Amino acid sequence: MQECSILIMNVGSTSCKIKQYLLPGLRECISMRFAGIGGEKPCEYVVKENGKSQSGQEASVRTYGDAIRFFLERANVRDVAAVGFKTVLSLREEGVAELTDEVIADMRALSGVCPAHNPPYADAIEQCRAAMPQVPMVGSFETGFHRTIPLHNRIYGLPYEWYEKYGVRKNGFHGASHEYASSYAVSRGYQKVICCHLGGSSSVCAVSDGKSLDISFGFSPQSGVMQLYRAGDTDCAIVPWLQQCGLTQSEIEKGFSVNGGLRGIAGINGDMRDILADETPRARLAVDAFVASVVRYIGAFYAELGGLDAITFSGGIGENSPSIREKIVHAVAHIGANLDEKKNAENSEVISTDCSPVKVLVVPADEERIVAQKVVSFLKL
Numbered sequence: 353m354q355e356c357s358i359l360i361m362n363v364g365s366t367s368c369k370i371k372q373y374l375l376p377g378l379r380e381c382i383s384m385r386f387a388g389i390g391g392e393k394p395c396e397y398v399v400k401e402n403g404k405s406q407s408g409q410e411a412s413v414r415t416y417g418d419a420i421r422f423f424l425e426r427a428n429v430r431d432v433a434a435v436g437f438k439t440v441l442s443l444r445e446e447g448v449a450e451l452t453d454e455v456i457a458d459m460r461a462l463s464g465v466c467p468a469h470n471p472p473y474a475d476a477i478e479q480c481r482a483a484m485p486q487v488p489m490v491g492s493f494e495t496g497f498h499r500t501i502p503l504h505n506r507i508y509g510l511p512y513e514w515y516e517k518y519g520v521r522k523n524g525f526h527g528a529s530h531e532y533a534s535s536y537a538v539s540r541g542y543q544k545v546i547c548c549h550l551g552g553s554s555s556v557c558a559v560s561d562g563k564s565l566d567i568s569f570g571f572s573p574q575s576g577v578m579q580l581y582r583a584g585d586t587d588c589a590i591v592p593w594l595q596q597c598g599l600t601q602s603e604i605e606k607g608f609s610v611n612g613g614l615r616g617i618a619g620i621n622g623d624m625r626d627i628l629a630d631e632t633p634r635a636r637l638a639v640d641a642f643v644a645s646v647v648r649y650i651g652a653f654y655a656e657l658g659g660l661d662a663i664t665f666s667g668g669i670g671e672n673s674p675s676i677r678e679k680i681v682h683a684v685a686h687i688g689a690n691l692d693e694k695k696n697a698e699n700s701e702v703i704s705t706d707c708s709p710v711k712v713l714v715v716p717a718d719e720e721r722i723v724a725q726k727v728v729s730f731l732k733l
Contacts, residue, residue, distance in 0.1 A: 356433040357381060358727055360720040361420065361480070362528075363438070363473050367552060367668070368419040371720045372427055375733055378724055382427050386410075386419045387668070392621060395419070399426070416472040417479050424483060432487050435480050436727035438528050438719055439491035440469040440573070443519045447496035448730045451477050451489040465572045467609060468553075468581075490730055492723045497531045498524030500563040505656075508571075524567040526555045528719035533664040534559035536715050542661035546653050548646060549717065550676065551667030553579050556646060558653035566656055568649045574609055578645040580624070583612035585645070614638045624669050624676070643676065647683040654687050660710050663689055666717035677703065681712055 355374060362369040371383040382401040389395055395413040399406045413419050437451065444458040456477055459470045477489055506522040507515060514520040526549045533547045538561070545559045554577045558565040568576030578584035586608070594604050607616065618627050618638035627635050654660050663684075665677055674696045681691040681704075688709035696703040704712035727733075 356431045356733075357429075358433055358724060358733070359429065359435045359480075360724050360727070361435065361437050361476060362719050362723070363416050363469065363476060368416050369720060370420065370423045371724075372429070372432075373721075373724050375433065375728070378721065378728065383720075384419075384423050384426075386413055386422075388623075389413065389416060389419065391623075397422070416476050420476055420479055429484070432484060433733055434488045434490055434727055434731055435484065436723045437473060437477060437489070437491045438723050439473055439493045440525060441466050441495060441523060442491075442493060445491070446493055446499055448490060448492050448726045451491045455491065467605075469573065488731060490727045492528065492726045494525040494527035495523045497527030498522075498564045498567055501566055505566045520571060522567070522570045523572070524557075524564065525569045525573050526553070526557070526567075527564075528722040529666050529717040530555075530557040530559065530564065530567070532717050532719060532722050533666050533713075533715040534562055534564075537662045537664055537713060538562045540662075542711060544657045544659050544661045545664060546650055546657070546660060546662075547664045547666065548650070548670055548680070549667040550577075550646065550665065550670035550673075553582065554642075554646070554667065554669070556649035556653065558656055560657055566653060576645075577649060578642050579613045581610055581613045581615050583608045583616070614642055617641060624673060628673070628675060639676070639679075643679045643683065646680050650680070650684050651687075654684075660687060660689075662711040662713055664713045664715045666715050671714055671716050672699070674699065677712075677714075 357372050357374050360371045368386040368389055372381040373379060374381050385398045387396045394409040394411040396409055397407065410422065413422055441462050442455055442458045443462065445455055449455055456474050459474045463470045481489055501522065501524060508520060510520060529549045530547045534545050537545045543561050547557045547559060549555050553573055555568045556577060557567040570576060574582050576584055591604055614627055615621060618630065618635045620626055620630060627638055665671065669676055677696055678691060681689050689712055690705045690708035691712065692703055692705045699714055702711060702713055
């Protein structure tokens with residue numbers, strides 16, 4: 353096989369990762385990670401190439417499109433066989449699919465369901481198509497990993513016709529992260545696993561024998577665990593009540609998905625590092641509420657799994673915040689998770705004690721490699 357490469361783009365709610373892999377062999381060539389996209393501060397970036405790492409801040413990178421252009425200007429993108437995207441939601445497709453005009457239009461039609469992801473992803477895909485019109489664009493949808501969730505865990509207590517006609521059901525997201533973390537745990541002999549992806553957006557997933565059994569996300573990424581800007585689980589009666597109180601639909605939507613979550617409670621930007629450093633009662637309340645929402649799902653999924661072998665932590669918060677992990681693990685110590693505080697402070701791979709019945713792992717999520725493997729398989733490269 354002639355040497356070529358594929359690009360993998362992973363757009364998060366506040367971050368963007370772009371990696372180039374050489375084929376055959378999926379050898380990572382260059383990667384860039386952008387953090388704080390859309391924030392008030394200049395975007396932080398890290399470039400890794402040939403074993404060397406360079407970091408900095410780039411004020412010109414304000415959007416996902418800016419990040420892509422920044423990458424393409426600095427990377428050697430000749431002989432690119434495909435561009436893969438960690439796409440989020442399309443009712444037309446689950447799993448891996450070519451990103452045709454129809455699929456992109458479907459993603460745009462669901463912008464109201466995934467406002468933080470589908471619009472920027474559709475824009476990014478179209479910008480890549482314009483820059484590389486002859487290169488196939490492939491999406492690996494996050495919902496694909498959750499197709500194994502049984503219907504009784506996906507169905508809502510709503511008219512069944514809404515499920516049949518409108519596709520109203522639990523979709524689940526963060527599929528690449530949960531697939532990577534759970535496969536990592538399964539490869540070490542752990543079958544009943546609860547994966548915690550905690551970052552700009554957060555979710556908890558129950559995995560049995562490598563298959564998704566349930567997840568905190570629902571029809572949209574707005575539900576489940578409290579997140580940096582999103583409210584997470586709320587009561588549907590809140591919306592008509594706020595309308596009765598005089599709030600507009602736009603104000604309510606922003607309150608749930610832009611000014612909600614940790615930002616809404618703490619009253620500051622929503623970055624967990626800043627909230628942890630803030631000693632005000634609202635900031636402490638935001639942290640406690642976030643931890644409680646994660647613990648609530650761990651407890652529920654422990655019951656669904658009928659026991660537990662391991663808990664994994666991934667994502668920007670899960671991988672880099674020992675204090676949040678400590679609060680969560682201490683809260684679930686009664687189910688057998690015992691924390692080794694020294695290992696936790698050092699961000700070790702295993703942060704539970706040697707005698708802990710439930711192992712606790714820190715698994716830096718390599719979502720891009722999961723997507724790359726799926727793209728290579730889909731296109732038979």
